[in-house]
Amino acid sequence: MTVREKILGAALIxxxxxxxxxxxxxxxxxxxxxxxxxxxxQSQGFNRGMGGVAQGMAGxxxxxxxxxxxxxxxxxxxxxxxxxxxxxxxxxxxxEVTTNARNTNLEYVNAGFHLARHLGMSFGFVPYSxxxxxxxxxxxxxxxxTSSQSITTKTTYYGNGGFHQMYLGVGWSPFAxxxxxxxxxxxxxxxxxxxxxxxxxxxxxxxxxxxxxxxxSSDVRTxxxxxxxxxxxxxxxxxxxxxxxxxSLGHGIGSEVEMIxxxxxxxxxxxxxxxxxxxxxxxxxxxxxxxxxxxTVAADYTLEKWDGCKVPVSRSTETxxxxxxxxxxxxxxxxxxxxxxxxxxxxxxxxxxHIKYRIGASYSSPYTKVNDLTGPREYSVTxxxxxxxxxxxxxxxxxxxxxxxRSASDxxxxxENYFMxxxxxxxxxxxxxxxxxx
Numbered sequence: 001m002t003v004r005e006k007i008l009g010a011a012l013i014x015x016x017x018x019x020x021x022x023x024x025x026x027x028x029x030x031x032x033x034x035x036x037x038x039x040x041x042q043s044q045g046f047n048r049g050m051g052g053v054a055q056g057m058a059g060x061x062x063x064x065x066x067x068x069x070x071x072x073x074x075x076x077x078x079x080x081x082x083x084x085x086x087x088x089x090x091x092x093x094x095x096e097v098t099t100n101a102r103n104t105n106l107e108y109v110n111a112g113f114h115l116a117r118h119l120g121m122s123f124g125f126v127p128y129s130x131x132x133x134x135x136x137x138x139x140x141x142x143x144x145x146t147s148s149q150s151i152t153t154k155t156t157y158y159g160n161g162g163f164h165q166m167y168l169g170v171g172w173s174p175f176a177x178x179x180x181x182x183x184x185x186x187x188x189x190x191x192x193x194x195x196x197x198x199x200x201x202x203x204x205x206x207x208x209x210x211x212x213x214x215x216x217s218s219d220v221r222t223x224x225x226x227x228x229x230x231x232x233x234x235x236x237x238x239x240x241x242x243x244x245x246x247x248s249l250g251h252g253i254g255s256e257v258e259m260i261x262x263x264x265x266x267x268x269x270x271x272x273x274x275x276x277x278x279x280x281x282x283x284x285x286x287x288x289x290x291x292x293x294x295x296t297v298a299a300d301y302t303l304e305k306w307d308g309c310k311v312p313v314s315r316s317t318e319t320x321x322x323x324x325x326x327x328x329x330x331x332x333x334x335x336x337x338x339x340x341x342x343x344x345x346x347x348x349x350x351x352x353x354h355i356k357y358r359i360g361a362s363y364s365s366p367y368t369k370v371n372d373l374t375g376p377r378e379y380s381v382t383x384x385x386x387x388x389x390x391x392x393x394x395x396x397x398x399x400x401x402x403x404x405x406r407s408a409s410d411x412x413x414x415x416e417n418y419f420m421x422x423x424x425x426x427x428x429x430x431x432x433x434x435x436x437x438x
Contacts, residue, residue: 028090028101030133030157030414031376031406033193035311035330035368036277037131037162042066044108045084045398045424049384050339051360053298055244055286058179058230061394061428063112063122066284067244068181069228071112071120071171075428080112082124084398084424094414105130107422118173123166128187130162149202153211156196163189163220171228178231185224187279191257192217210263214314216323218257224279225249238292243285250281250305257312259323273323278309280330296341306330306367331374333367339382356386358400366408376408376416384422398424 032038043052046062054066060075063082074080084107092099110124140152164187171181193216199209230244257276262268286300308327315324339360345353360382366375384400399422406416 032131037129039129040127042126048422049358049382049400051337051362053300053337053339055300056242056288067228067246068169068183069171069179069230071122072173072179074112074120076114081427083109086422088418088420091417120171123168128163128165131159134158152200154198159193161190161192181228183226188221214261216259220255222253240290243287245285248282253277271323276312281305300337302335304333307332335364337362354388358384373410376406380404394428396426
């Protein structure tokens with residue numbers, strides 16, 4: 001067995017473990033309680049270490065699902081299979097209180113191949129958003145008339161679920177340079193939130209008080225449509241500037257949300273509402289400058305039009321508890337990313353010159369309000385390498401490190417810091433080459 005076969009075999013063994021590792025998918029962010037959860041950036045192995053830039057990125061050896069027009073550039077002789085996972089360590093702070101958590105996530109699985117002249121196709125899976133939190137809030141509400149002991153409540157907030165996306169897309173180059181493409185996606189997932197209240201008298205649980213409990217749940221199913229375009233411009237004989245843009249169509253989601261409120265004394269109220277969610281219109285634009293096939297510098301800007309989108313919230317009155325569909329809980333989200341990649345010599349027959357070095361950064365404004373306050377901003381810095389599995393440099397192991405900070409302008413809200421390790425494997429083999437023997 002050759003060294004290359006051993007490396008590929010080890011990578012395949014690692015990939016078979018991904019389904020079990022993915023069972024620990026999740027988030028420990030209390031901000032995932034709002035909106036549709038914390039949003040995944042959907043970057044892949046080739047651009048994770050570059051701040052997630054994608055709109056101007058295209059090439060024969062990458063599958064860029066964030067701009068489907070890029071599929072037109074996929075090499076006609078290869079089948080590309082790409083899979084990635086991430087491990088993260090989170091540090092959370094609110095005032096003087098701190099805590100830590102670890103998670104493992106399956107980040108994406110996709111494939112791409114050449115269909116016909118100037119026509120490429122891709123399909124795959126990627127998380128859309130994540131819901132995962134579990135925390136307590138304690139409040140003192142007074143003293144007992146009989147015992148004079150302090151009465152407190154502990155409310156436990158718990159949520160799990162999130163949304164996933166499968167997609168199928170094509171990219172076509174109808175003219176010498178212009179490429180266009182589209183992804184049609186299917187989004188599904190669970191929207192689960194609950195709170196449970198307990199009363200304590202003198203530090204001891206007291207079940208004689210009527211505690212309030214609530215559960216919200218929804219089984220979400222909808223579609224997603226992305227339309228993209230790319231256009232390369234030759235600046236000099238060895239310098240190319242590729243500009244790109246993608247439009248995602250927003251629409252209402254007809255899924256039903258259910259709320260159940262009940263007390264420890266047995267009273268139960270159930271409400272349901274339909275058409276409780278929206279997906280936003282999203283537009284992304286960007287450009288990538290490639291110099292001599294060695295250095296690539298890219299930048300992206302994305303606007304997600306969340307303002308005015310629907311989200312269900314609970315509304316309590318003196319006589320009832322109801323679900324209210326509100327359109328004032330979201331903010332338009334702006335995201336900027338920059339990144340660079342360097343390879344010493346892509347034409348070399350040696351291993352070392354084929355290693356790719358990447359660096360990037362990004363900033364995102366909040367898309368949700370948190371108790372009517374502006375939600376958290378996100379700041380991220382990334383760095384990584386792409387290690388070839390052979391001297392050809394086509395199949396790669398992508399490794400990147402990321403620091404992400406999620407913080408709000410209001411000091412009373414939680415500050416989150418994440419340190420992440422992302423691992424991806426890109427298989428790029430010449431499956432469609434026709435061999436001739438004499």
